[in-house]
Amino acid sequence: MIGMIGLVGGLILLTILVMRGMNLLVVAPLSALFVALLNGVPLFPQMTINEEVDFVTGYMNGFAGFITSWYLMFLAGAIFGKVMEDSGAADSVSEWILSKLGREKAVLAIIIACAILTYGGVSLFVVAFAVYPMAVSLFKEANFPRRFIPAALAFGSTTFTMTSAGSPEIQNWIPIPYLNTSPYAAWQVSLIVAVFMMIIGYLWLMWMIKRAVSKGEFFIERETDHREERSHLPNPILSVIPLLSVLIVSYIFHERFEQYALILALTSGILFTWLLNRKYFRDFWTAVGEGTEGAIIAIGNTAAVVGFGGVAKITPAFDKAVTALTDLPGNPLIGGAFAIMIIAGLTGSSSGGQTIALPILGPHYLDMGVNAEALHRTVALSSGTLDSLPHGGYAVTTIRSIAGETHKDAYPAFGAMTVLVPILGVLLALVLFSFGIGM
Template sequence: MVGLFGIILSLVLLMYLAYRGITVLILAPLLAVMAVLFAGDLPLLATYTQVFMTAAGRFVTTYFPLFLLGALFGKLMDDSGSARAIAHWIVQKLGAERSILAVVLACGILTYGGVSLFVVAFAVYPIAVALFREAEIPKRLIPGAIALGSFTFTMTALPGTPAIQNLIPMPYFGTDAFAAPGLGIMAAAIMLVGGTAWLGWRHHRAHAAGEGYGNHADDPATASGVSPRPRSVGAMAIDQEEVGAPGILVAVLPIVLVIALNYVFTNHLIPTWDTGYLAEPKYGATTVNKVQGTWAIIIALVISSVAVAALNWRVLRDRIASSINDGAMGSLLPIFNTASEVGYGAVIASLAAFAILRDAVLNLSPDNPLISLAVAVNVLAGVTGSASGGMSIALETLGATYAQLGQAAGINPELLHRVTAISSGGFDALPHNGAVITLLAICKLTHRQSYVDILVVAVAIPVTSLIAVITLGTMLGSF
C-alpha cells in the first residue's frame, strides 16, 4: 500500500506542480525518484539511468524527426505569411456573420496541415478580435473557438493529420496516420458540429442578454494606439495584400501536399519498395508495416517544407536561415517534455505497486479493451495536462498489452489507434494544460471568463465523440 500511495502522490504532484509552471524536465525525474523511494524496492541511480533515460531516449529516437519537421514546417508557414493568408481568406469568404465558424475553420485547416497550434493561436487571434468585435460577439468566446479548431478534431480524429497525437500510436499498433478513417471522420464531425453549435448557442444567449463584444483595452488594435473601431473583412483582406502575403493557392498548396504525399507514400509507394533489409538486427529486426507510417510523414513534411520555402522565396530568402533555426530549436522543448513524461511512465510501470493500478484499469471492461484503453489514456492525459504525454505514458506502460488484448479480441489495430488518439484529446484540456494556459494568455482572458467554453468544446464533446467511436467500433469494427 505504501508503494501505491507513492505512485498516486507523485501523479498528483506532477499535475499540481506542472499547473504551477514548473517544467516537467525537472518534475518527471524527481517525482519518479520519489515514487521509487516510497516503493523501496529499486535502486535510485540505476532506475534513473537505465529505466527513465532509456525510455526517454527511445521516445526521442523514434519521434524526433516528426517533432523537428513538424516544427520546421509550421515556422516556415508562419514566417512566409501563409498561415495568416489562409486565415484571412477563410474569414473573407464566410463574412462577419459567421465569425465563429470562420475562426474555427481557419484554425482547423492550419492545424490539419501541420502548423503548430501555438502558431495558429498567435496568427488567428488578431483576426478573431476584428471579426468578433464587428459582429458584436463576446470576446470571451474567442478561446473556445480557437480551442475547437486547434485542440480537437484536427489533432486526434481526422485521418491523415500530421499532429503528433495521431502519429505516436503508429509503432505500437503497426498502423499509419489514416487509421480507421470512417470512424475518425465521424468523430471529427461530432466535435466540429457540436462545438460550433455550443459556441453559437452561447453567442445567441449573450446577445439576448444585451452582451456585445465588450470593452477590452488590451486588444491588439487598442494597445497599438489605433482606434478600436471594427475593421471590415474587406479591409483585412487589403491589409493582407499590402504586407505581401502569398495568394490563397500558394498558401494552401503546402498543406495539401502534406496530406496528399502522406497518403500516397503510405498506401501506394512505400509498400512497393524492397525493404527486406529491415529484418536485419542493425535495422531493428522490424517490418515495413511498422515504419511506413513514420517514413511517409517524414517524406511529406520534408517535401512540403521545401515547397513552402520555394513558393515564398521572395519573402523568406533574407531570413530563411533564422526560420530554419527557430523551427528546429522550437522542436526541442516539446519533444524533451514528452520524453521526460515517457521516462516517468516507464519508472512507474517498473514498480511492483503499478500492477495493482494496471489490473484495475484492464479489469474495467474485460470483454472490451477499448473501454479500458480510453480510460487509461484519458486519465493520464488529464493528470499530465498533455495529450501526447498522457498517451505516451499509457502506451509505454500498456501499449504491448493492449495490442495483445486487441488481437485476442479480434479488434482491428486501426481501431485501437483511433481510440487511443481521440482519448488523448479529452481530459488533456483541463485547466492546468499548458496549451490552455497559453491560449488564455494570448487572448488576454482568464479561466473564469473563458474556460467553461474550452471545457465543453475541448473536453466534454471530444469525450462524447470517443464514446460514439467505441460504440460503433465495437458493433461494426474498424472502417
C-alpha cells in the first residue's frame, strides 16, 4: 500500500510542480526520489542486493536513453524550424495559406500542416519544432492568443493521425509483433474515429479561441519572435518545398532506417531551405545556433520526465499495478484500453505504455479469443490519451520549451485536445467494435 501511495503520490507531486512552472530538471528527479523512497528502492548501486536496480541507475537509464535515441532528431528538427523562420519561408507559407483560407482558418492551416507531417512519419516532437514558426506567424496575422498554439500543434500531431491506421508513427507499429497484425488494422473503425476526432477537436478548439478573443485576449509579440516586417519574402511555392522534402525523404527511407530516417529528412529540409531561400536569410548561422540551444533545452526537459518513468517502472508497486490492470474482468477491449491509458499516464509516454503492457496483455487477450485487429486499434488509440497529462514529455516540450508558454495558460486547451478528445475517440471505437465493425 505504501508503495502504491508513493507511485501515485510521486505522479501527483510532479504534476503539481510542473503546473506551478518549476524547473523540470529539478522537480522530475525529486518526484522520482519520492517514488523510490516509498517503494524501498535502493538509492545507489552500492546499496543493491543481487540484481536490484537502484534509484540513480533507473533514473539515468531513462534520462540518458532518451537523449541517446532522440538527440539528433531534436537537433535537426529545432534547426529546421529556426532556418524556416529566419529565411522568411515560414512567413511566406503562412501568408499564402491565409490568403487562400482566410484569417479565420489560421488554426485549421496549422492542424493540416501538422497532420501531413505526422502522417508522413515525422516525429511528433520534430513536427512541433518545424511548424511552430509558421504557427506564430499565422496566429499573429489572425490576432489569436498565442497560448493556444501548443493545443493546435498537438491536436494536429497526436490525435487523429498518430494512432490511426496506416500511420508510420511508432504508436501504430508497436502492437504489430505482439498481435501479428498490420499497420492498417481495423482501418474502417480508425477512419471513422479519426474523422470524429478531427471535427470535434477543431470545433472545440475554435470555440475556446473565440471565447478568449471575445474576452479581450489577443496576440502578444515577443522579442524572441524576430518578427519585424520584411520588405521581401521568399516565393511561397519554393518555401513549401523544404516541408515536402521532409515528408518525402522520411517516407522513402522510413522502412530502411526507421526513426533515423528523420535525420536525413530534416537535414534535407535544412539544405533545401538554404538553397532556395539563402538570399532572404538574416543570419543563417545565428539561426542554427538558436536552434541548437532550443534542442538542448527541449530534450533535457523531456528526458527529465522520461527518467521519472524509468524509476516508476522498477518499483514493486508498478509491477502490481500492471498485473492488476491487465487482469481486469469484463470486456477485454475495455480492460485493455483502460490498462494502456493508466500505464501511459504513469510513464508519461504513449509508446512506453504500450511497450510495458503488450507483452502481458497481448498473449493474454489473444488466448481469450479477442480479435487481434480490434485489440491493435484499441491499444494504439488508448496510448494517445493519458500520456499527455501535464507531466508528459511531449506536453512539457511543446508548451514550455518550444512555445515558451506556462502550463497554467496553455494546458487547459492542450489537455482538452490531447486527453479528452482522444478518450472520446477510444469510447467511439469501443462502441463500433461492439457492433462488429472492423472485426
